[in-house]
Amino acid sequence: MSVIALRKAPLETAEESTLTTPVRPPSFLELSGVSIEFPSRKGPFRALDNVNLKIAKGEFVSVIGHSGCGKSTVLNIVAGLYRATEGGAILNGKEVNEPGPERAVVFQNHALLPWLTCYQNVELAVKTVFKGRKSKQEMREWIEHNLKLVHMDHAIHKYPAEISGGMKQRVGIARALAMEPSVLLMDEPFGALDALTRAHLQDSVMEIQAELNNTVIMVTHDVDEAVLLSDKIVMMTNGPSATVGEVLEVDLPRPRERLALASDERYNHFRSQVLSFLYERQRRPEGV
Amino acid sequence: MSNKLINYLETAGLNWMVPVVRLCRGEDAREQATELFNKAGLPLIALLVFLLVWSVGASQVKTSLGVLPGPAAVWEQAVNLVDEHQAERAKADAFYQRQEERNAAKLERDPTAEVRIRDYTGKPTFIDQIGTSLLTVFTGFVLASLIAIPVGVACGLSPKLYGAISPLVQIFKPVSPLAWLPIVTMVVSAVYISDDPLFQKSFITSAVTVTLCSLWPTLINTAVAVASIDKDWINVGRVIRLNWSTQVFRIAIPAALPMIFTGLRLSLGVGWMVLIAAEMLAQNPGLGKFVWDEFQNGSSDSLGRIMVAVITIGIIGFLLDWLMLTLQGLLSHQKVAGN
Numbered sequence: 001m002s003v004i005a006l007r008k009a010p011l012e013t014a015e016e017s018t019l020t021t022p023v024r025p026p027s028f029l030e031l032s033g034v035s036i037e038f039p040s041r042k043g044p045f046r047a048l049d050n051v052n053l054k055i056a057k058g059e060f061v062s063v064i065g066h067s068g069c070g071k072s073t074v075l076n077i078v079a080g081l082y083r084a085t086e087g088g089a090i091l092n093g094k095e096v097n098e099p100g101p102e103r104a105v106v107f108q109n110h111a112l113l114p115w116l117t118c119y120q121n122v123e124l125a126v127k128t129v130f131k132g133r134k135s136k137q138e139m140r141e142w143i144e145h146n147l148k149l150v151h152m153d154h155a156i157h158k159y160p161a162e163i164s165g166g167m168k169q170r171v172g173i174a175r176a177l178a179m180e181p182s183v184l185l186m187d188e189p190f191g192a193l194d195a196l197t198r199a200h201l202q203d204s205v206m207e208i209q210a211e212l213n214n215t216v217i218m219v220t221h222d223v224d225e226a227v228l229l230s231d232k233i234v235m236m237t238n239g240p241s242a243t244v245g246e247v248l249e250v251d252l253p254r255p256r257e258r259l260a261l262a263s264d265e266r267y268n269h270f271r272s273q274v275l276s277f278l279y280e281r282q283r284r285p286e287g288v
Numbered sequence: 289m290s291n292k293l294i295n296y297l298e299t300a301g302l303n304w305m306v307p308v309v310r311l312c313r314g315e316d317a318r319e320q321a322t323e324l325f326n327k328a329g330l331p332l333i334a335l336l337v338f339l340l341v342w343s344v345g346a347s348q349v350k351t352s353l354g355v356l357p358g359p360a361a362v363w364e365q366a367v368n369l370v371d372e373h374q375a376e377r378a379k380a381d382a383f384y385q386r387q388e389e390r391n392a393a394k395l396e397r398d399p400t401a402e403v404r405i406r407d408y409t410g411k412p413t414f415i416d417q418i419g420t421s422l423l424t425v426f427t428g429f430v431l432a433s434l435i436a437i438p439v440g441v442a443c444g445l446s447p448k449l450y451g452a453i454s455p456l457v458q459i460f461k462p463v464s465p466l467a468w469l470p471i472v473t474m475v476v477s478a479v480y481i482s483d484d485p486l487f488q489k490s491f492i493t494s495a496v497t498v499t500l501c502s503l504w505p506t507l508i509n510t511a512v513a514v515a516s517i518d519k520d521w522i523n524v525g526r527v528i529r530l531n532w533s534t535q536v537f538r539i540a541i542p543a544a545l546p547m548i549f550t551g552l553r554l555s556l557g558v559g560w561m562v563l564i565a566a567e568m569l570a571q572n573p574g575l576g577k578f579v580w581d582e583f584q585n586g587s588s589d590s591l592g593r594i595m596v597a598v599i600t601i602g603i604i605g606f607l608l609d610w611l612m613l614t615l616q617g618l619l620s621h622q623k624v625a626g627n
Binding site for chain 1: 518520521523524526527528529530531534538539542543545620
């Protein structure tokens with residue numbers, strides 16, 4: 001278990017902290033002492049134990065680990081979809097108690113509503129989140145802008161069943177971005193896609209990240225993806241009672257080029273560090 | 289264009305027409321001919337075999353009303369029933385014309401005279417009875433759906449509520465319409481009192497019995513469908529912070545729609561079966577009453593006429609099912625939307 005030190009000076013966060021809070025929030029998003037137990041037939045099952053994380057604004061953080069280590073659970077706690085048994089998450093000085101659009105989620109299997117078109121899927125979110133804040137015209141422009149951002153402006157009025165898996169995930173990302181989240185949460189967003197489509201989407205995400213400078217937490221099991229996209233890689237130990245094993249700072253310069261990096265010494269160094277954590281120190285438990 | 293046509297035909301369940309369209313389009317003739325034979329030829333052969341067996345078998349059975357009618361005799365009765373309907377209509381038209389002329393003449397003589405308009409009181413024909421039956425079954429079915437879908441959605445959203453009413457559903461679901469009917473009859477007689485009734489009591493009794501029996505498939509399917517919605521879709525709603533009604537109307541109900549429709553289809557099927565029995569006992573002027581009256585009548589034509597009714601009931605049941613299936617195809621999201 002280790003704590004991520006703040007890399008950037010917390011100037012931005014300080015400005016945003018409310019005056020009524022006497023103690024300045026130490027970071028933009030902080031998980032402290034997070035443990036979660038699920039009821040099971042053999043008594044409570046402790047999935048996470050004392051997870052501590054600090055994430056600065058604008059950081060892209062990957063959470064990596066073997067399957068079943070509870071990395072998605074961490075994300076769901078930040079999203080507010082699960083409630084921690086002990087500890088909790090603080091975003092921007094406020095405790096996370098319930099799900100909300102400021103912590104938009106990109107789901108693993110896109111979770112687009114199949115009876116709505118791409119436009120309507122984004123619209124459902126925008127209409128609710130910006131109710132009373134944007135006019136109809138502004139909402140339409142905002143929806144179209146976000147679909148354009150993920151390069152889906154050519155299929156705005158198609159139904160999810162009519163577009164490919166990669167396109168669906170693009171629309172899923174557009175829906176999440178359209179909520180203007182403080183933190184974008186991505187739960188194995190490219191896990192269900194083939195390698196080429198995945199590469200395209202990773203490039204798109206990097207492009208968007210460069211433009212919007214969002215704070216992102218992404219759960220992944222793909223080492224290359226983690227090194228390519230992240231500022232920080234959080235490596236989880238195996239469950240049960242999983243926790244943060246190690247945190248790797250990836251200070252490769254941006255913009256990053258997938259091809260150039262393939263032969264980059266530092267890239268390969270980071271890559272081998274993650275691999276050695278996963279396959280030497282946290283060998284996959286037998287039979288999983 | 290022809291692809292669109294094929295799409296429509298498939299949505300409408302008219303699969304056997306597809307090879308015809310493909311043939312017209314000039315696709316491989318042999319392949320399409322085989323397809324056509326499989327989809328239309330084989331059922332046709334089965335039908336012919338059935339008619340043959342019926343015709344031979346029926347002539348062996350002697351009842352107190354004469355020989356069991358074969359296909360030819362039944363066809364003859366079907367034609368008779370349509371003729372009777374037309375004759376009755378002609379009589380009714382003549383009646384109204386006479387009445388109009390009489391009233392006109394009366395008004396000519398004395399413009400202040402009170403003119404009375406009487407309804408024609410002929411007996412309902414077979415076609416009229418089909419109309420009554422359809423009206424009754426739809427009334428009962430719509431009533432059942434209006435109750436079952438909201439209750440089902442509520443049960444799907446709240447496992448506690450579902451647990452609470454589940455035993456009641458399990459007990460009432462297998463009850464035969466014949467058991468409900470006496471109770472419904474008495475309740476309707478006691479409650480539905482009006483000097484100028486909009487509907488006949490027998491109509492209400494039959495419709496309510498249909499409602500009682502066709503509630504359950506829709507209710508159970510709706511509850512299960514809503515309870516088993518993809519968790520991610522629910523989470524999408526939670527993240528967006530949709531309010532309760534949007535969550536229900538924009539996510540839960542559309543997601544459950546295909547299964548709700550399966551429930552509605554089952555309900556309408558049950559309702560149609562129940563209706564015939566209910567009409568027999570409640571004496572609602574529909575197909576059930578027609579069958580019962582013919583049975584009591586006991587003329588040499590009666591068996592043939594009852595068989596016409598049986599076949600009509602079957603065809604209408606089939607058409608109702610087809611209607612629901614087509615509606616389901618049009619409305620639910622499981623298709624690739626083609627608009």
